[in-house]
Amino acid sequence: MSDLSEPKAGKGRPTPARKDQEHANQRPLVGDRSKAAKSANKDKVREERKKSREGMMAGDERYLTARDKGPQRKLARDVVDTRFTAGELVLPLLLVVVLTTFIDSYIVQLVSLFTMWGLFGVVAIDAWIVGRRVKKMVTAKFGADKLEGGLVWYGAMRSIQMRSLRIPKPQVARFAKLK
Secondary structure (H helix, E strand, O other): OHHHHOOOOOOOOOOOOHHHHHHHHOOOOOOOOOHHHHHHHHHHHHHHHHHHHHHHHHOOHHHOOHHHOOHHHHHHHHHHHOOOOHHHHHHHHHHHHHHHOOOOOHHHHHHHHHHHHHHHHHHHHHHHHHHHHHHHHHHHHHOHHHOOOOHHHHHHHHHHOOHHHOOOOOOOOOOOOOO
8 A cells, every 4th residue: 555655756767858859759751852762762663563564464353453353344355355356457447548648639538538437337336246245245154133334335445446455465365265
């Protein structure tokens, strides 16, 4: 009981001055601003970005965007990547149309223009067919009640891109049979 009645002598050290305490708690508003630290940070960010891009191009789920994640999206990509689509011809033919505008023949320019518009129609029909095929394959594998929204549009838009420019890169060979 005698311990409770006797007051303690203190914390055993003097109270630090306010100036010293504030100085000890100071933190820089931004990180290390030295040239070496900035360079090291840039290199680190560049490596992370490179690793992320390589993972995304390889189709690694950890690095894919939210738009591309999931088994249904992967199946949709595979369905599109196994076939040749009319959308792959748009960019090369647009280049031809641009080059034909330099030809001083009205007939050649008109034919190339109508050919381009015809290709746009074929691309729209092909994208519609690809979208329906994606929906059919995903429904068969996962069931109609578990079908994610936007898969038809996702497949159609991927079919319009040139195969070499698609991200993530195609993981299946062209004309391969899907299970």
